[in-house]
Every structure is written in structure tokens, then in C-alpha cells.
Amino acid sequence: MIxxxxxxxxxxxxxxxQISTLxxxxxxxxxxxxxxxxGSIKRxxxxxxxxxxxxxxxxxxxxxxxxxxxxxxxxxxxxxxxxKGIELILGVVGGSVVDAAKFLATxxxxxxxxxxxxxxxxxxxxxxLPVGAVLTLPATGSESNPVSVISHRGRxxxxxxAEQRARPRFAILDPDTMTSLDIRQxxxxxxxxxxxxxxxxxxxxxxxxxxxxFSDVLMRTLIEWGPRLVDRNDAEARxxxxxxxxxxxxxxxxxxxxxxxxxxxxxxxxTAIYDIDHARTLSMVMP
Amino acid sequence: MIxxxxxxxxxxxxxxxQISTLxxxxxxxxxxxxxxxxGSIKRxxxxxxxxxxxxxxxxxxxxxxxxxxxxxxxxxxxxxxxxKGIELILGVVGGSVVDAAKFLATxxxxxxxxxxxxxxxxxxxxxxLPVGAVLTLPATGSESNPVSVISHRGRxxxxxxAEQRARPRFAILDPDTMTSLDIRQxxxxxxxxxxxxxxxxxxxxxxxxxxxxFSDVLMRTLIEWGPRLVDRNDAEARxxxxxxxxxxxxxxxxxxxxxxxxxxxxxxxxTAIYDIDHARTLSMVMP
Numbered sequence: 001m002i003x004x005x006x007x008x009x010x011x012x013x014x015x016x017x018q019i020s021t022l023x024x025x026x027x028x029x030x031x032x033x034x035x036x037x038x039g040s041i042k043r044x045x046x047x048x049x050x051x052x053x054x055x056x057x058x059x060x061x062x063x064x065x066x067x068x069x070x071x072x073x074x075x076x077x078x079x080x081x082x083x084k085g086i087e088l089i090l091g092v093v094g095g096s097v098v099d100a101a102k103f104l105a106t107x108x109x110x111x112x113x114x115x116x117x118x119x120x121x122x123x124x125x126x127x128x129l130p131v132g133a134v135l136t137l138p139a140t141g142s143e144s145n146p147v148s149v150i151s152h153r154g155r156x157x158x159x160x161x162a163e164q165r166a167r168p169r170f171a172i173l174d175p176d177t178m179t180s181l182d183i184r185q186x187x188x189x190x191x192x193x194x195x196x197x198x199x200x201x202x203x204x205x206x207x208x209x210x211x212x213x214f215s216d217v218l219m220r221t222l223i224e225w226g227p228r229l230v231d232r233n234d235a236e237a238r239x240x241x242x243x244x245x246x247x248x249x250x251x252x253x254x255x256x257x258x259x260x261x262x263x264x265x266x267x268x269x270x271t272a273i274y275d276i277d278h279a280r281t282l283s284m285v286m287p
Numbered sequence: 288m289i290x291x292x293x294x295x296x297x298x299x300x301x302x303x304x305q306i307s308t309l310x311x312x313x314x315x316x317x318x319x320x321x322x323x324x325x326g327s328i329k330r331x332x333x334x335x336x337x338x339x340x341x342x343x344x345x346x347x348x349x350x351x352x353x354x355x356x357x358x359x360x361x362x363x364x365x366x367x368x369x370x371k372g373i374e375l376i377l378g379v380v381g382g383s384v385v386d387a388a389k390f391l392a393t394x395x396x397x398x399x400x401x402x403x404x405x406x407x408x409x410x411x412x413x414x415x416l417p418v419g420a421v422l423t424l425p426a427t428g429s430e431s432n433p434v435s436v437i438s439h440r441g442r443x444x445x446x447x448x449a450e451q452r453a454r455p456r457f458a459i460l461d462p463d464t465m466t467s468l469d470i471r472q473x474x475x476x477x478x479x480x481x482x483x484x485x486x487x488x489x490x491x492x493x494x495x496x497x498x499x500x501f502s503d504v505l506m507r508t509l510i511e512w513g514p515r516l517v518d519r520n521d522a523e524a525r526x527x528x529x530x531x532x533x534x535x536x537x538x539x540x541x542x543x544x545x546x547x548x549x550x551x552x553x554x555x556x557x558t559a560i561y562d563i564d565h566a567r568t569l570s571m572v573m574p
Contacts, residue, residue: 003301012542018290207526210534213504217503252539
């Protein structure tokens with residue numbers, strides 16, 4: 001085993017109906033930025049549930065985060081964060097929005113000309129805003145890890161950024177919310193999670209029976225239960241895949257073992273140039 | 288799956304030689320209580336390594352924590368903590384000492400007549416001191432969970448106490464330190480860890496393929512690798528068992544599934560009355 005440090009302070013709140021716990025997780029009066037994507041949360045009821053739970057907070061909304069979150073959009077959100085004095089960024093549903101929330105939490109407090117270049121050059125980041133996550137799509141593990149993958153439209157780049165302090169304080173994983181997803185999103189999620197395991201598993205061998213054993217369990221679970229998501233009434237499949245996807249990329253199975261991630265790096269470049277779904281690029285590239 | 292919350296903020300620092308990272312984990316000038324047991328750490332070199340890493344801190348020592356940590360001893364330590372204005376309690380080596388450190392961190396700031404009765408009656412605990420752990424014996428998982436099992440000599444009781452805020456801030460797991468343990472301690476550790484898995488596994492079935500799969504991995508690992516600890520030169524066995532024992536009781540495999548713990552409760556009572564090693568009571572009681 002390789003020496004490692006492992007710490008995962010994100011509070012996972014798991015189970016059907018848990019979205020209502022937002023009212024306990026966020027203190028009354030907090031200035032919250034509700035960050036979301038194309039507005040599907042207004043059709044599937046998640047928006048209404050979140051707003052009900054946050055009724056004692058000052059909520060500002062920012063919609064329009066892309067499926068592959070775009071730097072230029074996040075910088076617009078950063079202006080809103082600064083103007084409104086936002087205290088908590090709540091990314092609602094999907095790894096893309098959570099990625100955007102974490103990057104936003106890192107760049108919004110910065111007072112620099114070009115945040116992209118500044119972060120890439122490892123400029124000092126003294127303050128990171130707290131992030132919370134509400135998840136529908138089990139895939140990226142973004143809800144309890146420090147990584148954001150962000151696309152720069154102007155430069156046609158898609159790069160990963162890691163900031164430990166941006167790891168969500170809490171992540172609500174409510175499997176019932178997965179009923180709002182279409183089949184393609186579910187397929188993509190399962191493939192993405194499976195690839196995360198492979199990136200930490202099919203590498204140079206070391207002595208790590210626990211980590212490899214856990215990886216075996218996650219791959220077997222995704223293979224067996226992933227296809228069952230097609231049955232939209234299978235609540236057991238939803239909770240099983242959601243938990244497996246979280247465990248696939250929260251640091252646990254990668255602790256103490258060599259990791260690869262070349263499939264992801266190639267996939268990110270393909271998405272940046274051809275705008276193909278992330279998971280589909282992975283399934284093309286993965287050996 | 289049952290609804291659950293899971294949060295494990297302990298920073299695990301794993302690997303041979305990691306004890307030297309104490310100097311990074313504890314700020315210079317911190318008033319540290321070094322809590323330990325019968326003094327084996329002075330013979331095996333761990334004391335010297337810890338003191339070297341803490342040379343810029345104000346270290347107070349408290350020795351004599353029992354194998355089954357005793358309430359009356361911990362209350363003596365609490366007086367030292369208050370007198371010296373201790374800021375961090377560092378439990379050095381073994382789940383017993385870490386249990387004592389967590390309980391001490393909870394009771395030392397209390398200003399009540401009988402802390403045992405006060406805690407059992409769920410009296411308010413406003414302050415808990417930070418705890419750190421250096422581990423040699425992989426067994427209890429105490430290094431990254433909130434539970435302390437404490438014996439009251441006067442009342443012949445042995446009871447578990449849980450305090451989330453007492454969970455160690457960091458835990459150094461250095462498999463090389465296991466070379467200081469005798470065969471009986473190693474045997475006990477493997478049996479204890481195995482029983483922890485069983486207490487979270489042989490219960491009422493729910494839909495939890497990931498948790499049950501992880502439990503399978505841990506039991507198989509302990510069965511295969513535990514006996515190899517008899518070969519004192521098997522570094523791979525040490526790191527494998529140490530990591531498996533940690534994972535067996537850090538909240539992960541018990542998240543979302545029913546738990547039992549009746550074997551432990553009966554075992555604790557046997558130890559309280561007959562002073563038999565904890566793990567040996569478990570192996571007698573476990574179905």
C-alpha cells in the first residue's frame with residue numbers, strides 16, 4: 001500500500017424524502033445561492049421542496065449551469081455571489097451543478113483578473129465559501145469529493161480542479177429524485193461511476209486487498225443493478241446505484257493505491273471539442 | 288436501505304513511518320496531554336518518536352490507562368487537563384487509550400459532581416476538547432468513530448458512550464508500530480474487528496448490496512490475513528489487517544442497515560465482572 005491521507009468530512013444524508021432535512025442543515029437567515037441547471041428541478045418538484053425547506057433563508061437563484069459547466073457562466077454567478085453577500089452555495093441536482101458550485105465557491109471570493117489562470121498557476125486561495133449539494137444523478141461522486149471539472153468555452157478546454165475546502169459540507173442523496181431522470185442520463189451515470197472504479201483499480205498492483213475488494217463490490221453492483229434502473233418503479237435499484245456511485249469516487253477505494261485517470265483526461269478533451277456526453281467519451285476510450 | 292446520515296471527519300494518516308507527521312498535525316505551542324497505558328510505548332520507541340515530533344508543543348504526560356479503561360483513572364486525568372489548560376488530548380496506541388481520550392475530552396470540561404451519571408442522564412455537554420490518536424493495535428476502530436467503552440470500577444459496570452465531537456481530528460495508523468504487539472494482542476484485535484463486522488451484517492436483511500459486499504470483503508480479509516500476523520516479518524499482513532480493522536467500525540458498513548451489538552453488550556458485562564479480554568468474551572458469545 002502507498003502511504004495515504006484520507007478525510008471525508010461531507011455529511012451524507014441518504015434516503016427517500018431526505019430533501020426536507022435542508023431546513024436542519026442550513027441555519028435560518030443564511031444567504032443562500034441556489035445554483036441549478038436547465039430548470040428541470042421546477043418540473044420535477046425538487047425546486048418546490050428545496051424552497052419550502054429554505055423558507056427561513058434568503059435565497060438567490062442562479063440557473064443555467066450547463067451539463068458540462070462552463071467557466072464563463074460560473075464567473076457570471078460569481079458576480080451575483082459577491083453582490084448579494086452569499087454565505088452558502090447550494091448546488092441542486094447533478095454532478096455538473098455540484099462541480100460548478102465547488103468551483104464557484106473557490107473563485108467568487110477571489111479578487112483577481114482571470115480566475116482560471118490564477119487557479120491553474122496555484123495562486124493563493126484564502127477563503128472558500130461553504131457548499132451544499134442536493135443530488136439526483138448518481139454518477140460523478142462530486143457530492144463528497146473536492147474535484148470540479150470545468151470547461152472554458154473561449155479556450156475549448158475542459159480541466160479538473162481540486163480544492164479540499166470546497167468539498168460539500170453536506171450532500172443530500174434522495175434516491176426518489178432519480179425518477180426525474182431520463183434513461184440516457186441514468187445510463188451515463190452508471191457508466192461514469194463504473195469508469196471511476198476502473199481508474200482506481202486497473203493500475204499497477206500493490207498490496208491492497210480491502211481497496212480492491214471494495215472496488216470489486218462496486219463494479220459488480222453497478223453491473224447487476226444499473227440495468228434495473230430501466231424499470232422506473234424499482235426503488236431498490238435506485239438506492240443501490242446511488243450509493244455505489246457515491247462510494248466509487250469519494251476517496252475510499254483510491255486510498256493507498258496507484259490511480260490512472262487517463263481515460264478521463266482523454267474523455268474531457270473529446271467533450272471539450274465535440275460536445276459528446278462525458279460518460280459516452282469514457283466508454284469509447286476505456287481499454 | 289434505512290435512511291442514514293454518515294460523516295467521518297477524522298483525517299486518517301496511514302502508512303509506515305507516518306508517526307513523524309504529528310509535527311504537521313499539531314500546531315507548535317499547543318498544550319498537549321499525551322495519554323498512554325502501561326508504558327510499552329517507552330520500550331518500543333513510539334514514545335521517543337512522538338516526543339520528537341511534538342518538541343515544539345507543551346506536552347504533559349498521563350500514563351496508566353488500563354486495557355479496559357477505568358472511569359476513576361480518567362477522572363484523575365481530567366483534573367490534570369483542567370489544571371494544565373490542555374488544548375489537545377493525544378491518545379497513544381491502542382483502542383483502549385483512544386476510548387479513554389475521547390471520554391476524557393468529553394468529561395474534562397464539565398463542571399459537575401458525577402460525570403458518569405451526568406453523561407448517562409444525557410446532561411448538556413457544551414465543550415469537547417479535540418482528540419488525536421496514534422494507533423498500534425488495529426481492532427476497535429476507535430480511532431475514527433465517536434464511541435468510548437468505559438469501565439466503572441466502583442460499580443462493576445462497562446458501558447459504551449458516544450460523542451460525535453470527540454471523534455479524533457486525526458488518527459495516525461502506522462502498521463510498523465504493530466511489531467511491538469504480542470501474539471495475544473494481535474489475535475484479540477483480529478477477533479474484535481471480525482466481530483464488529485458480524486454485528487452489522489448478521490442482522491435483519493435489507494436491500495444493501497454495497498454494505499454487505501464491503502462486509503464480505505472485510506471478513507474474508509481478516510480470515511485470510513489475520514493468521515499471517517504470526518509471521519512478525521509480514522509487513523503486508525500488518526497494513527492489510529490494520530486497514531480492515533479501521534473500515535470495520537468507522538460507520539461505513541453499518542450505514543443504512545440494521546445493527547445488532549448484543550454480543551458486545553454481553554461481552555462487556557463479562558469483562559466487567561470476570562476481567563476477561565474483550566475479544567475473548569466476544570468469541571465466547573458470538574453465535
